[in-house]
Amino acid sequence: MRDVAVLSFAQSTAARETERNEVEILMPVVREVIAASGLERSRIEFTCSGSSDFLQGQPFAFVMALDAVGAWPPIRESHVEQDGAWALYEAWVKIQTGEVDSALVYGFGKSAAGNLGDILAMTLDPYCVTPLWPHADSIAALQARAWIESGKGSERSLAEIAARNRAAARSNPHAIVSGTETVDELLSRPYVASPLRAHDCPANGDGASAIVLAAGDLARSVSKRPAWIRGIDHRVDPAALGVRDLTRCRSAELAAQKAGVARDKIDIAEIYAPYSHEEAILREALGVPDTASVNPSGGALCAHVMMSCGLQRIGEVARRILSGEADRGVAHAAHGPALQQNLVCVLEGD
Amino acid sequence: MVEPVKSIVTPIRLEYDYTPGRATSRFLRGIAQHRILGQECPSCLKVYVPARGSCPRCAVPTEREVDVQDSGTVVTFSIVRVPSENIHFELPYACASILLDGAGIPFFHVLQGLAPEEVRMGMRVKARWVPTEKLGPTIASIECFVPSGEPDAALETYGEHT
DSSP states (O other): OOOEEEEEEEEEEESOOSSOOHHHHHHHHHHHHHHHHTSOGGGOOOEEEEOOHHHHTOTTHHHHGGGGTOOOSOOOEEEESSOHHHHHHHHHHHHHTTSOSEEEEEEEEEGGGSOHHHHGGGGSOTTTTGGGOOOHHHHHHHHHHHHHHTTSOOHHHHHHHHHHHHHHGGGOTTOSOOOOOOHHHHHTSOEEETTEEGGGSOOBOEEEEEEEEEEHHHHHHHOSSOEEEEEEEEEEOOSOGGGSOTTSOHHHHHHHHHHTGGGSOOSEEEOOOSSHHHHHHHHHHHTOOTTSEEOTTOHHHHOBOTTTHHHHHHHHHHHHHHTTSOSEEEEEEEESTTSOEEEEEEEEOO | OOOOOOOOOOOOOOOOOOOOOHHHHHHHHHHHTTOEEEEEOTTTOOEESSOOSEETTTTEEOOEEEEEOSEEEEEEEEEEOSOOTTOOSOSSEEEEEEEETTOSSOEEEEEOSSOGGGOOTTOEEEEEEOOGGGOOSSGGGEEEEEEOOOOOOOGGGTGGGO
């Protein structure tokens, strides 16, 4: 295995981008991440992006996003119809092959153009479930209900998770919502989809994020303390909600095991949990110790940019390692209904 | 004997609020004022019409606005003989890639006012706008392009775009 590190991270989030299109949102983020990487643009040998044309409602919209990157002279480039975290996985594999030593990865999403809760119904079984148009919050509520009935937690535990994330988000300039409410205050609020209340559901927004990766010696030559990717793995559960135990997440358990989360201490965990109960399920699945700081950014509950949010989790862990604030951390990204697909990335400083 | 299910109908409808972005919005507002606005790349000086806010070659934002002429040269074209529900032109008609005077990339529009077999590369054309009271922030404010009657342009003036 080649050593691969995150050199830099940049992000942009807003509750709603009313004026800028995707290229205009992305361009400053790409410029910032390249400038912070210490690599010249021309030294970056591979570009990989994650986005979904369903968010924009335009076929091949991801191709237009290349305007933000500068694709001339022709560049080596790829795209995944997935969160940018999976684009990072592809770039990591590309570096492993030895074909390239560096990569730019980005993810972007502008879900305000459509109705995200409805669009996500397109990820369900097209014959028997999508035609019912279940809203994403309702699918999550089924899982939350199953989790509560299994005895693993209560509505109070959901409010505790939300309160902690909202408080943490106060120091994150990229958070869309934050708050200082007590657990009792949150519990007095109405349901969105029982047992979930508004603060148990994601603060959806528009934005982009980007990361620059580099292999061993190149990373060392430009960075004093790169954030090394010590393990990365992704696994998939069946899409059908009725054939798996919704109260645990086996694909995340397996990915965490393969990525080697438990091999050493964990200072920080950034978990892609757009719904409160998902944080509890994933914390257990990933084996995050109680001593770890979980979602110091406020997580996906406080800023959820579809197709970028998972890459942002990796970026949030990486930037704390780059700055020396943390030594070892785990980042997680998810996709699909009720945590169907999970990616786990373990990062470490020297 | 149970009748097998051979097909099902599952209606799908998603609605979007399209945002053209800052640069294209300025272009569309210009069109409503009888102007064609391009944006110049600060690095390679190419003028993009309609502007999308960046130079895809240099990956830098384009900010300087440049007025582009509503006359230009046919770079390439295609004759449309197939009807489509949102097309109100009489068939057959020509779709043309037109390099507007002052622009660095060609622009796509419909060519009218001549028989399809007369359309050729290098032909000089000019915009026919809708009446002033009907101008709006849409490309349809330019009804079509028609021959200007000038002599054909030399290949060197548009060849790089073919």
